[in-house]
Amino acid sequence: MRRLVVFNNVSLDGYFVDANGDMSWAHKQDPEWSSFVSENASGTAVLVFGRVTYGLMASYWPTPLAMKNSPAVAEGMNNLQKVVFSRTLDKASWKNTKLVRGDLLEEVRKMKKESGPDMVILGSGSIVSQLAQAGLIDEYQVALSPILLGKGRTMFEGVKQNVNLKKTRVFDNGKVMLWYEPAA
Numbered sequence: 001m002r003r004l005v006v007f008n009n010v011s012l013d014g015y016f017v018d019a020n021g022d023m024s025w026a027h028k029q030d031p032e033w034s035s036f037v038s039e040n041a042s043g044t045a046v047l048v049f050g051r052v053t054y055g056l057m058a059s060y061w062p063t064p065l066a067m068k069n070s071p072a073v074a075e076g077m078n079n080l081q082k083v084v085f086s087r088t089l090d091k092a093s094w095k096n097t098k099l100v101r102g103d104l105l106e107e108v109r110k111m112k113k114e115s116g117p118d119m120v121i122l123g124s125g126s127i128v129s130q131l132a133q134a135g136l137i138d139e140y141q142v143a144l145s146p147i148l149l150g151k152g153r154t155m156f157e158g159v160k161q162n163v164n165l166k167k168t169r170v171f172d173n174g175k176v177m178l179w180y181e182p183a184a
Contacts (some may be wrong), residue, residue: 003118003138004048004108006128007040008155009175010142015152016125023123025147030173034070041076044117051086053123058094083111083119085127105134112136125155132159139166139181146174 008016009026017023049057060066061077082097085104092099100107104127111119121128121137131137140163162183169177 002112002114002116004112004121004131004136005045005118005139005141006121006132006137006155007141008121008123008125008128008143009145010155011145011147011149011152013148013150013152014154015149016123016155017153018149019151019153021153025149026143026145028145028173028175030171033171033173033175036169036171036177038070038072038076041073041080043076043080045080045120046117047077047080047082048119048121048124048127049082049084050124050127051084051089052126054082054084054086054089054092054094054097057122058092058097062094081117104130105136108136125153125157128155129157129159132156132161135182137182139179142178142180144176144178 009023010016011018011025018025057077061074066074066077078095080096082092082094083100084092084097085100085107086092087101089099108131121131128137163180164183166179166181168179171177
């Protein structure tokens with residue numbers, strides 16, 4: 001059975017985007033963090049997005065600027081398989097992307113039963129909260145960023161779930177990577 005993992009940057013006060021929907025605050029780079037992100041991007045997972053995050057990612061990663069700024073990450077983002085859940089998109093034109101219009105929970109349950117690499121949700125707070133409430137997320141990977149935003153959007157709207165800490169890693173740029181799994 002395939003696993004479904006969430007990977008998101010989160011501010012110290014719990015937001016994955018600020019009050020304006022911006023997450024540029026999450027990209028505080030240093031060599032150690034950049035190496036970690038590049039290693040993750042070279043994996044084999046299927047990337048999972050909601051419509052909004054897909055639009056942001058598809059508008060950046062295939063560009064020459066992305067290739068210049070983060071070549072390893074851009075290559076991974078562009079070459080990995082991707083799934084976007086949307087009822088309003090007409091098509092998904094980013095390389096290796098499948099558009100899924102069906103019921104989110106039903107479709108993810110089917111995808112988890114298929115053979116293949118694990119699936120990783122990036123951003124996409126609306127689908128994270130729905131999938132968490134349905135008990136379909138197997139692991140939360142949270143990059144805690146050393147910033148207070150004051151206002152923003154949580155990816156856990158309406159979610160109440162106990163989780164167990166699996167491991168941690170502290171980075172020189174002040175980020176703390178936290179790996180959690182749902183409590184049994």
